[in-house]
Amino acid sequence: MRCLVTGTAGFVGFHLARRLIADGHEVVGVDGMTPYYDVRLKEDRVAQLERHNAFQAHRCMLEDWSSLAGIFREARPELVVHLAAQAGVRYSLENPRAYIDSNVTGSFNVLELCRELRPRHLVMASTSSAYGASATFPLAETGSTDHPLTIYAATKKSMETMAHSYAHLWDIPTTVFRFFTAYGPWGRPDMALFKFVEAILAGRQIDIYNHGRMERDFTYIDDLVEGIARLCETVPARGATRIAATDSLSPVAPYRIVNIGGGHPVSLLRFVEAIEQALGRKAERNYMDMQPGDVLRTEASTELLEALIGFRPATPIETGVAEFVRWYRDYYRV
Numbered sequence: 331m332r333c334l335v336t337g338t339a340g341f342v343g344f345h346l347a348r349r350l351i352a353d354g355h356e357v358v359g360v361d362g363m364t365p366y367y368d369v370r371l372k373e374d375r376v377a378q379l380e381r382h383n384a385f386q387a388h389r390c391m392l393e394d395w396s397s398l399a400g401i402f403r404e405a406r407p408e409l410v411v412h413l414a415a416q417a418g419v420r421y422s423l424e425n426p427r428a429y430i431d432s433n434v435t436g437s438f439n440v441l442e443l444c445r446e447l448r449p450r451h452l453v454m455a456s457t458s459s460a461y462g463a464s465a466t467f468p469l470a471e472t473g474s475t476d477h478p479l480t481i482y483a484a485t486k487k488s489m490e491t492m493a494h495s496y497a498h499l500w501d502i503p504t505t506v507f508r509f510f511t512a513y514g515p516w517g518r519p520d521m522a523l524f525k526f527v528e529a530i531l532a533g534r535q536i537d538i539y540n541h542g543r544m545e546r547d548f549t550y551i552d553d554l555v556e557g558i559a560r561l562c563e564t565v566p567a568r569g570a571t572r573i574a575a576t577d578s579l580s581p582v583a584p585y586r587i588v589n590i591g592g593g594h595p596v597s598l599l600r601f602v603e604a605i606e607q608a609l610g611r612k613a614e615r616n617y618m619d620m621q622p623g624d625v626l627r628t629e630a631s632t633e634l635l636e637a638l639i640g641f642r643p644a645t646p647i648e649t650g651v652a653e654f655v656r657w658y659r660d661y662y663r664v
């Protein structure tokens with residue numbers, strides 16, 4: 331298949347592109363190499379991908395309509411995987427405009443190009459943050475997303491709803507994924523695992539929000555990629571029968587939202603212990619209050635994911651954290 335993947339210099343896009351190439355697909359990657367975090371890490375990911383003939387990289391911002399259109403028109407993709415975004419919950423309080431530009435305007439441009447080029451399947455990344463203030467656990471795709479807590483969540487929800495209208499009007503089969511705290515090798519420097527490992531190795535304190543009283547449904551990157559790869563082959567059809575009580579299949583469009591999470595929330599303190607164990611060092615803990623925009627707990631309903639692809643993320647946190655630490659020590663030579 332000819333695949334166009336946005337965000338291939340990013341954490342998830344890099345791993346997914348590797349998987350698609352290994353499965354025998356051609357991948358055209360688009361990434362604007364934004365300076366939100368260390369661009370060298372992004373360049374190193376792209377350099378790994380460029381070892382493969384089946385990969386072609388383009389440096390382009392999603393908001394740059396004419397350049398983006400040129401890349402899409404040349405690629406004529408059968409599968410579009412839209413992962414590029416301004417990610418991060420906390421930074422959205424500092425720089426909300428970046429989220430509107432990338433996640434709303436940028437995603438709109440991707441939708442317009444799908445309308446023109448008609449891929450067999452458009453898949454796009456949303457987030458567990460879309461559930462916002464919802465506290466009905468596990469978080470199901472059919473549950474409420476009416477109360478986003480940050481502009482990050484609000485822009486992702488906007489992307490979801492824009493995509494639904496395009497799927498309805500122009501018959502573009504579309505699957506939206508809601509990811510739950512992905513982690514693993516080549517991970518993001520703005521996320522807790524990276525920051526904690528960096529700080530502990532440097533002998534600095536780690537900030538533990540809400541005094542550790544938080545839980546996250548962490549998803550190991552290989553599990554996430556397995557879920558994405560299988561869902562890329564699972565194309566929603568207009569008017570099909572729902573396959574689970576939580577099936578979010580639209581009644582008026584070939585459009586579905588699917589959680590990719592394992593449904594096993596881990597407490598922040600157990601997470602820190604797994605890091606200490608993998609590093610063989612104790613962390614100096616700085617207990618802090620809850621941060622604005624944060625949620626106490628995430629827990630994915632996995633019913634729909636399992637019904638669709640017969641798989642759910644299951645890598646234990648201790649195993650995944652150890653893999654990250656192995657990569658971190660090797661990459662940064664510490």
Ligand SMILES: NC(=O)c1ccc[n+]([C@@H]2O[C@H](COP(=O)([O-])OP(=O)(O)OC[C@H]3O[C@@H](n4cnc5c(N)ncnc54)[C@H](O)[C@@H]3O)[C@@H](O)[C@H]2O)c1
Pocket residue numbers: 336337338339340341342343360361362363364372390391392393412413414415416417418431432433436455456457458508509510511512513518
């Ligand atoms: N990693 C997670 O835990 C997680 C959780 C929920 C949702 N998501 C979503 O999954 C997707 C991938 O996330 P990630 O963790 O790989 O993040 P990432 O920041 O590592 O990757 C995103 C990539 O998109 C690129 N990008 C950003 N804005 C762009 C723009 N306007 N034009 C072109 N390129 C742009 C960046 O340069 C980056 O390489 C994102 O849509 C994110 O919102 C991730």
